[in-house]
Amino acid sequence: MxxxxxxxxxxxxxxxxxxxxxxxxxxxxxxxxxxxxxxxxxxxxxxxxxxxxxxxxxxxxxxxxxxxxxxxxxxxxxxxxxxxxxxxxxxxxxxxxxxxxxxxxxxxxxxxxxxxxxxxxxxxxxxPVPPEAFTPVADFSVQAKWPMNVSVGGSARKRLAGVRLVAEGYNWSYGEGHEVRAAGDTVLRILNGRGATRQELTGDGATHLAMRLNP
Structure with a gap:
């Protein structure tokens, strides 16, 4: 790049x-x-x-x-x-x-x-995260492996198992399953172990993911 x-x-x-x-x-x-x-x-x-x-x-x-x-x-x-x-x-x-x-x-x-x-x-x-910065940051965050993901609570892919996460306003999504939509900065928080509230998520998988992020 x-x-x-x-x-x-x-x-x-x-x-x-x-x-x-x-x-x-x-x-x-x-x-x-x-x-x-x-x-x-x-x-x-x-x-x-x-x-x-x-x-x-x-x-x-x-x-x-x-x-x-x-x-x-x-x-x-x-x-x-x-x-x-x-x-x-x-x-x-x-x-x-x-x-x-x-x-x-x-x-x-x-x-x-x-x-x-x-x-x-x-x-x-x-x-707002510029689109040209959002995509590489999201891609790296979702693919990061140990030891790069130690500081963010482990694998983002495991966190999103069974979910398709869509960043609203960006041409970016990841995963398969029940759809969850969120603003770009919320998506990056989820991918990097910062969590999100139920109110920040929409889609048929929103409640499921919110419960996983906030046990």
Missing amino acids: SELPQLIRTERLALADFLETLGPTQWATRSLCDEWTVQDVAAHLAWAPLLRPSEMIPAIVKARFRLNKASAEIAKRWAERGPEAIVAQLRQNAETDAKPPGVPEIAALVDAVVHAIDIRHPLSSPR
Whole structure:
């Protein structure tokens, strides 16, 4: 995908622009990521692309090999650097095309898009995901295998067994079975383990999927 680097830059800069409009209460709001504030998520996005094994491995050992716990503790330390430093680093990442070593480039776009939803949704400030970014993010999210899907609660394909999930307003769907329709950002939340409410879903499979997502 020759346009992938530009998509990543666009999404990173869009989030940086949004974060600059936030006040202290908004930065401290709980995000869609468990126990992470908006500031924690933004800090993770800012510095995770620069994370090296020499920093990550000790954190994983300290967290008793629980990847999500290790990532959360590192993000909270980074968050202490403050909003101004976070936004500056996000802009630098966009300029340098920074990404974590050992992961596919598409993962940087997934992080930028999905974590922006993690931040925006609790603040009631949605931004439609551009179609050119939505499709590759959705495709990667639904096909991700271990260990790439550890942080999102496992396989999205298993989550959608027996369901055909359709993203409204996008030329994208996945699966076979009872149809469930949802807005694009809701679809990405489902694919990445963030869940969705029954009110956000329509179709003859909506109740079934909602119960699966919210046991």
